[in-house]
Amino acid sequence: xxxxxxxxxxxxxxxxxxxxxxxxxxxxxxxxxxxxxxxxxxxxxxxxxxxxxxxxxxxxxxxxxxxxxxxxxxxxxxxxxxxxxxxxxxxxxxxxxxxxxxxxxxxxxxxxxxxxxxxxxxxxxxxxxxxxxxxxxxxxxxxxxxxxxxxxxxxxxxxxxxxxxxxxxxxxxxxxxxxxxxxxxxxxxxxxxxxxxxxxxxxxxxxxxxxxxxxxxxxxxxxxxxxxxxxxxxxxxxxxxxxxxxxxxxxxxxxxxxxxxxxxxxxxxxxxxxxxxxxxxxxxxxxxxxxxx
Amino acid sequence: xxxxxxxxxxxxxxxxxxxxxxxxxxxxxxxxxxxxxxxxxxxxxxxxxxxxxxxxxxxxxxxxxxxxxxxxxxxxxxxxxxxxxxxxxxxxxxxxxxxxxxxxxxxxxxxxxxxxxxxxxxxxxxxxxxxxxxxxxxxxxxxxxxxxxxxxxxxxxxxxxxxxxxxxxxxxxxxxxxxxxxxxxxxxxxxxxxxxxxxxxxxxxxxxxxxxxxxxxxxxxxxxxxxxxxxxxxxxxxxxxxxxxxxxxxxxxxxxxxxxxxxxxxxxxxxxxxxxxxxxxxxxxxxxxxxxxxxxxxxxxxxxxxxxxxxxxxxxxxxxxxxxxxxxxxxxxxxxxxxxxxxxxxxxx
Numbered sequence: 001x002x003x004x005x006x007x008x009x010x011x012x013x014x015x016x017x018x019x020x021x022x023x024x025x026x027x028x029x030x031x032x033x034x035x036x037x038x039x040x041x042x043x044x045x046x047x048x049x050x051x052x053x054x055x056x057x058x059x060x061x062x063x064x065x066x067x068x069x070x071x072x073x074x075x076x077x078x079x080x081x082x083x084x085x086x087x088x089x090x091x092x093x094x095x096x097x098x099x100x101x102x103x104x105x106x107x108x109x110x111x112x113x114x115x116x117x118x119x120x121x122x123x124x125x126x127x128x129x130x131x132x133x134x135x136x137x138x139x140x141x142x143x144x145x146x147x148x149x150x151x152x153x154x155x156x157x158x159x160x161x162x163x164x165x166x167x168x169x170x171x172x173x174x175x176x177x178x179x180x181x182x183x184x185x186x187x188x189x190x191x192x193x194x195x196x197x198x199x200x201x202x203x204x205x206x207x208x209x210x211x212x213x214x215x216x217x218x219x220x221x222x223x224x225x226x227x228x229x230x231x232x233x234x235x236x237x238x239x240x241x242x243x244x245x246x247x248x249x250x251x252x253x254x255x256x257x258x259x260x261x262x263x264x265x266x267x268x269x270x271x272x273x274x275x276x277x278x279x280x281x282x283x284x285x286x287x288x289x290x291x292x293x
Numbered sequence: 294x295x296x297x298x299x300x301x302x303x304x305x306x307x308x309x310x311x312x313x314x315x316x317x318x319x320x321x322x323x324x325x326x327x328x329x330x331x332x333x334x335x336x337x338x339x340x341x342x343x344x345x346x347x348x349x350x351x352x353x354x355x356x357x358x359x360x361x362x363x364x365x366x367x368x369x370x371x372x373x374x375x376x377x378x379x380x381x382x383x384x385x386x387x388x389x390x391x392x393x394x395x396x397x398x399x400x401x402x403x404x405x406x407x408x409x410x411x412x413x414x415x416x417x418x419x420x421x422x423x424x425x426x427x428x429x430x431x432x433x434x435x436x437x438x439x440x441x442x443x444x445x446x447x448x449x450x451x452x453x454x455x456x457x458x459x460x461x462x463x464x465x466x467x468x469x470x471x472x473x474x475x476x477x478x479x480x481x482x483x484x485x486x487x488x489x490x491x492x493x494x495x496x497x498x499x500x501x502x503x504x505x506x507x508x509x510x511x512x513x514x515x516x517x518x519x520x521x522x523x524x525x526x527x528x529x530x531x532x533x534x535x536x537x538x539x540x541x542x543x544x545x546x547x548x549x550x551x552x553x554x555x556x557x558x559x560x561x562x563x564x565x566x567x568x569x570x571x572x573x574x575x576x577x578x579x580x581x582x583x584x585x586x587x588x589x590x591x592x593x594x595x596x597x598x599x600x601x602x603x604x605x606x607x608x609x610x611x612x613x614x615x616x617x618x619x620x621x622x623x624x625x626x627x628x629x630x631x632x633x634x635x636x637x638x639x640x641x642x
Contacts, residue, residue: 185379188346188366189440193393195367203392207383 031272038265049262056266065250066267072244073225076160080224084164085216088171089209093201095172096179106176113169117227121234124162128154149236149243156244159235163228171216178212179205218282225275247271295357295447295480296322297343302352304338304504312338314505315352320497325474325481329491330501331527336484337452339501343482344373344450356448367396372441373450377457378433380425380440386412387421390439404443411439414473431462438470442477449474449481455490467493488528492516500524518632522639525568525632531597536567536605537636545633549603554581556631559642566634571597571610573630576617580625584609589617598622 006012038056040049060066091109098105115123127135128148139146147154182205190204225248232249245253247267255264297320304313313335320326328336341347343354345366354361361369372393380389390411391404399407412418415435425433434454441449454470455463471494474481485491491498492512500507500515500523508520519525525533538547545558545567559565582602590597596617598609602624609624611617633642 183377183379185375185377186381188344189373189375189379189381190392191346192344192366192371192373193440194396195365196396199396204381210383 034265034268034272036265037262038269040262042261052262056262057270059263060266060270069245069247069250072156073247076156076163076228076244076246077221077224079160080163080167080228081217081220083160084167084171084220084223085213087164088168089175089213091168091172092175092179093205095176109172110169112166113173115166117166117230118234120162120166121231124158124165124231125235128158128161149241152242152244155235159228159232159244162231162235163224166231167220167223171220174212174216175209178209182208214282218279221278222275225271296320297448297480297482298353298355299339299343300353300355302339302342302354303350304335304342304347305350312504313342316506318499318506318509320480320482323478323480324496325471325483325494326497326499327483327485327491327495328499328501329485329488329528330507332486333503334501335504336486336501340450340452340482340484343448344371345369367393369448370444370446371448371450372444372446373452374437374441374454376453378425378437380433380436382425385422385424386417386428386436386439389425389436390443393440393444407443408439411442414442415439430458431466434458434462434466438473442473446479449479449483451481451483451485453485454483456485456487463490470494488530492528498528500527502527518641519568520641522566522568522634525634529570531571531608531610533568533570533632534602534607535634536569536603536607538565538567539563540565540633545631547603547605549605551582551603553626553631556626559633561633561635561642564636565642566636566639568632568634569607569626569630571608573627574609574624575627576609576611576615576622577625578623580623582624582626584622584624586617586619586622589619 037049039051039053041052041055042049095102095106095109112120125148127133128146129136130146130148130150133146133148136146136148148158149155186204186208187200190200194200194203225246228246229248229252232246233252236243236245236249248271251264251267251271254260254267258264297318299316299318301315301317302313303311303315305311316339318326328339330336338347342349343356343361345361345364349362356369356371381392384392387405387408390408394404394407408421409418412421415438417432417435417439420428420432420436425436428436434457437454451470455466458466467490470483483490483494485494492515495512497509497511498515499509500520502523508515508524510518510520515524515528519528519533522535526535536547538545540546540558540562542560542562543558544552544554545556545565546552547567553567576598584598584600584602584607586598586600588599590599593613595613596611596615598611598617599606600609600619601607634640635642
């Protein structure tokens with residue numbers, strides 16, 4: 001390929017400026033500001049701040065509500081990631097085998113993708129609603145008294161279910177295209193080598209899907225950690241009370257509802273570090289074990 | 294090792310297209326049969342039906358003494374070599390070769406031993422721990438062969454196994470495949486579109502055209518007594534010259550007026566087609582037939598002269614020692630050089 005060369009350094013920098021400005025204003029500046037303010041105790045009305053050193057961080061490690069959110073986030077992320085990947089994979093494998101009406105079927109499965117997270121959350125709220133919710137009524141017919149927004153675990157279940165449901169179509173699309181990228185002859189060779197369909201799947205299809213799966217794993221963990229904000233917000237309606245919260249949502253609640261900007265900055269810094277560690281771990285250890293053809 | 298019998302086997306796709314017309318094929322134990330034909334003739338479909346990768350619409354398939362129509366591919370005791378090798382990219386060479394055995398529940402030691410044996414036979418011993426992506430095309434091809442051999446199948450199926458290799462490697466692998474098949478004595482079906490491959494490999498050739506069997510015969514029979522103009526022009530390089538002409542029962546005349554004296558004629562009278570192989574013609578200054586040479590192609594060992602005989606396109610292959618130039622020439626036919634076919638269906642007369 002021919003490389004285009006610029007006469008001097010000024011012009012390429014000029015071209016890069018818009019992108020750099022966006023990153024600087026929307027990422028580095030707030031991130032830097034968060035790190036800075038995490039060492040201060042801020043007056044809720046913005047009249048001043050006091051340097052408190054690591055106090056905001058040490059307070060996090062002893063805060064029961066924060067730790068409970070932390071563990072909830074771990075469980076939430078694990079469940080959402082696992083089930084949204086597993087169900088999507090199952091659907092993709094089945095959809096891949098459909099021959100007649102395949103297009104309609106696939107379109108229907110992908111449709112959910114077009115729904116905005118708050119709308120998904122709202123639909124979830126309606127399905128799980130105390131008095132009218134279809135799922136609530138269904139559970140009631142089994143004798144279970146489901147209370148969204150009141151019972152901690154009931155609310156958690158709704159959050160997790162809606163988050164999984166919302167993420168399945170994305171995963172489905174990627175898994176389906178991943179499946180279709182596996183050469184037909186390789187599957188046929190497996191058909192001749194192995195009579196058992198399930199063992200064929202685990203021996204051949206699954207490893208060949210691993211690159212797709214690894215990519216989706218990162219996307220899904222990020223989704224569960226951050227992008228579920230809208231769903232959580234709709235379900236707890238800004239009235240956290242006794243309800244479960246993810247870490248990202250707690251940053252918002254403590255900072256903007258509780259007025260504890262310093263503490264919430266410390267929380268965001270913790271999140272940043274967490275994401276950094278996760279990314280390094282994923283690429284370092286997981287990717288190595290995956291065979292890219 | 295087993296004989297294979299196809300009885301009225303037919304393939305119709307759900308959209309109504311008949312890919313393979315009902316066909317009967319009998320393959321004795323240990324024979325290598327080559328299915329040859331142009332693309333879309335149904336040869337691969339036929340092979341895939343035998344493999345179990347394609348459902349058989351009608352008819353019976355027997356491998357050995359068992360009807361195989363509804364048997365899973367893995368339980369047919371066959372091995373297949375694919376055009377693009379179809380190796381498992383995430384497995385080492387050894388695992389690729391042993392995968393089928395592992396699924397049959399063979400003990401590990403026995404698998405390793407069989408894989409090692411096959412690898413030795415195919416000069417792959419030092420590559421057993423590599424992945425397919427680290428191998429060359431020829432080596433991958435051999436791994437695919439190895440995967441087929443270790444299964445000790447009753448039937449080998451080859452689906453254009455050499456068409457992804459370069460010409461030199463193709464010739465070499467062709468000989469290796471033939472030698473291997475003869476050594477192991479396993480019945481084999483081999484699909485190719487390359488008539489040279491068909492001629493050199495086959496015990497018997499099945500020529501297919503548009504889902505129909507045109508002819509089944511030894512390479513010699515196919516070459517010397519093609520059953521139709523399709524077979525005549527498909528098998529042999531350069532292809533047989535096909536002329537239009539007439540016969541009065543005594544003598545055949547090419548359209549354009551040139552008579553083939555002494556070449557005989559079919560009892561059939563009226564319009565016919567006449568076939569002459571380029572290599573069954575000799576340049577001969579005192580020959581009976583006028584040949585207008587237009588182009589001379591140098592092929593090293595011999596030359597191809599393209600031109601017109603009786604106003605119809607005609608190609609002649611001559612030895613490299615024989616000088617040739619464009620312009621008028623005379624040719625003579627070798628004995629038995631002329632084949633007669635009927636005018637419409639192209640069947641041999």
